[in-house]
Amino acid sequence: xxxxxxxxxxxxxxxxxxxxxxxxxxxxxxxxxxxxxxxxxxxxxxxxxxxxxxxxxxxxxxxxxxxxxxxxxxxxxxxxxxxxxxxxxxxxxxxxxxxxxxxxxxxxxxxxxxxxxxxxxxxxxxxxxxxxxxxxxxxxxxxxxxxxxxxxxxxxxxxxxxxxxxxxxxxxxxxxxxxxxxxxxxxxxxxxxxxxxxxxxxxxxxxxxxxxxxxxxxxxxxxxxxxxxxxxxxxxxxxxxxxxxxxxxxxxxxxxxxxxxxxxxxxxxxxxxxxxxxxxxxxxxxxxxxxxxxxxxxxxxxxxxxxxxxxxxxxxxxxxxxxxxxxxxxxxxxxxxxxxxxxxxxxxxxxxxxxxxxxxxxxxxxxxxxxxxx
Numbered sequence: 001x002x003x004x005x006x007x008x009x010x011x012x013x014x015x016x017x018x019x020x021x022x023x024x025x026x027x028x029x030x031x032x033x034x035x036x037x038x039x040x041x042x043x044x045x046x047x048x049x050x051x052x053x054x055x056x057x058x059x060x061x062x063x064x065x066x067x068x069x070x071x072x073x074x075x076x077x078x079x080x081x082x083x084x085x086x087x088x089x090x091x092x093x094x095x096x097x098x099x100x101x102x103x104x105x106x107x108x109x110x111x112x113x114x115x116x117x118x119x120x121x122x123x124x125x126x127x128x129x130x131x132x133x134x135x136x137x138x139x140x141x142x143x144x145x146x147x148x149x150x151x152x153x154x155x156x157x158x159x160x161x162x163x164x165x166x167x168x169x170x171x172x173x174x175x176x177x178x179x180x181x182x183x184x185x186x187x188x189x190x191x192x193x194x195x196x197x198x199x200x201x202x203x204x205x206x207x208x209x210x211x212x213x214x215x216x217x218x219x220x221x222x223x224x225x226x227x228x229x230x231x232x233x234x235x236x237x238x239x240x241x242x243x244x245x246x247x248x249x250x251x252x253x254x255x256x257x258x259x260x261x262x263x264x265x266x267x268x269x270x271x272x273x274x275x276x277x278x279x280x281x282x283x284x285x286x287x288x289x290x291x292x293x294x295x296x297x298x299x300x301x302x303x304x305x306x307x308x309x310x311x312x313x314x315x316x317x318x319x320x321x322x323x324x325x326x327x328x329x330x331x332x333x334x335x336x337x338x339x340x341x342x343x344x345x346x347x348x349x350x351x352x353x354x355x356x357x358x359x360x361x362x363x364x365x366x367x368x369x370x371x372x373x374x
Contacts, residue, residue, distance in 0.1 A: 001325040002032045004068030006061055007039035010075045010299075012283030014042035014306035015313065017072040017093070018321075020053040022314040027054035031325050034058045034068055043306040065089075072321060074313065075300055076103055087111030090329050092321060094118055094133075097344055098245045098358040099272035107345050113329050118270075119243040119352060120320060120342035127242060128338070129320070131178050132312035134267075136302040138182025138238065141265040142171070142190065144301070145234040148263045148287060148294050155294060156261030158233045161191035168192050170231045174220065174249050174274065175238030176203050179267050181211075183236045188212040195228045225249065229257040237266040239274040243344070244354030246271040252290070260292035269297040330370055340366055 003026060005018045016039045018026070023033045033055040037047055047057050058064050065071065065084035073093035077085060079102070085091060088111060095116040097104045107114045117129035127134075142160070149169070151157035162168030171187040173180045176198030184196045188211065196211065197220040198204050204217045211217070218224055229235065229250070235258075239246050246268040255277065268274040269281075277290040281297045283304055288295050302309035320339060324332045333340040344352040349364035356363035 001069045001328075002034065002067060003321070003325060004058075004064035004071045005033060005035045005039055005055075006064055006071065006073055007036040008074050008303075009061075009078055009080070010303070013075055013300050013303040015074040015300075015303050015310045016040045016043050016045065016306070017074050017313070017317070019043075019311055019314045020045055020049040020055075022318045023050055023053040023055045025318060026322065026325065029322055029326060032056070034064050036061055036064055040310075043310040045310075070321075070325060072317070074303075074310075076100065077106070079106075082106040082110070085110040085112045089113065090115060090324065092117070092317070092324065094270070095344060096270045097352070097355040098243060099270065101359055104345070104350075104355060104359060104361075108348050108350065111348050112345070113343065113347075114345035115324070115329070115339070115342045116243070116344045116352070117317065117342070119344060119354075120338050121242060122338055125242075127178075129313075129316050129342075130242075132316050133302045133309060134178035135182050136305060136309045136312065137267050138179040138236075139186045140301050140305065141179070141183045141236045141238070141267050142186040142234070144286075144296055144298075145171075145236065145263045145265045146190070148296055149233060149261075153287070153294075154261070154289070155263055156233065156259065158261075160187065160234065169233040170228075171195070171234045171236065172225070172228050172232040173197065173236045173238060174225065175236075175240065175268075176200070176207050176217070177238060177240055179240070180236065180238035181207065183238060183267075184211060184215050187234075188215050192234075195232075197225060197228075220249070222249075222254075226254055226257050229254055230259075232258060233262055235262070235264045237264065237268050237274040237278070239268050240271065241354065243352050244271070245358050246274040248274060248276045250275045252276050255291045255293050258293050261294070263294045263296065265296045267301065269299050273297060333366065334370060340370075
């Protein structure tokens with residue numbers, strides 16, 4: 001199979017879908033890899049390193065789209081790329097369709113095979129291709145939140161860790177999954193007082209056992225969240241419904257409970273955000289203020305640390321890419337239910353329920369399409 005690796009064009013997206021080490025493994029398996037020139041530079045990988053690994057460097061994205069059977073990206077195709085996606089072409093990337101109606105319609109119209117990293121799911125409900133970036137984003141959420149709490153960025157001027165004789169900051173984390181757990185660990189490590197919310201009692205029992213003593217686990221409810229917002233210096237929104245639009249767990253009226261100059265980091269913004277007042281931002285223009293509360297809602301947070309996140313992403317995606325390339329998407333999906341769950345759109349049909357429900361579109365069972373000639 002011919003696999004194309006593109007240079008990302010989303011604002012300040014510095015990651016690349018495959019490292020040279022990954023290319024070497026793909027080529028060893030008998031496949032060809034086309035890499036757009038300078039695709040890996042921001043992650044620390046030169047064109048020469050890709051050539052040494054066996055890739056062909058291609059000057060333009062349109063040529064890669066034209067020649068490749070499978071496109072591998074980090075972020076979703078942008079409007080400038082919609083017309084380049086071909087019918088029957090596999091596009092393997094983070095799509096987050098449920099928060100992107102225009103993208104969803106474009107991929108339906110293209111007739112491509114849209115396999116979303118974020119919905120590849122194991123039988124135990126874990127998300128192996130979302131997990132590494134969630135780990136990065138969770139840690140970054142505290143790093144960015146601490147920065148925007150500084151007075152020079154418009155924050156209240158609070159140091160999360162405090163100092164002897166002065167109270168530390170208070171961090172409220174909503175969602176006890178991978179993002180929330182990593183955010184809570186990072187905040188605890190700085191010395192902050194951390195409240196970690198989840199709506200699964202078994203998960204809370206587990207977190208209560210493994211988290212540091214300055215992390216307090218709480219059952220999520222609007223009343224409980226509202227109460228802790230009064231103390232919060234930093235709030236992390238980390239709620240995830242795989243492949244579906246995130247629920248709004250903090251409404252605008254709840255902001256009145258927060259102190260001016262506090263910060264919200266909505267990591268769920270890729271799936272529409274779990275804060276009512278959130279809207280997508282970029283690394284170039286990352287924050288905005290609503291009712292005196294600073295909001296950070298960057299949709300590609302790990303793109304700011306590409307030397308870490310690119311390697312973590314390749315480690316996770318490569319086994320699936322090799323299986324798809326070796327068997328073709330149809331056989332790979334029939335053999336591996338994890339890959340099947342990743343297929344969101346096929347032959348102009350929506351095959352993932354969360355996406356269909358988000359836009360009131362017709363849902364088509366993947367099995368029905370795989371059993372027919374596609």
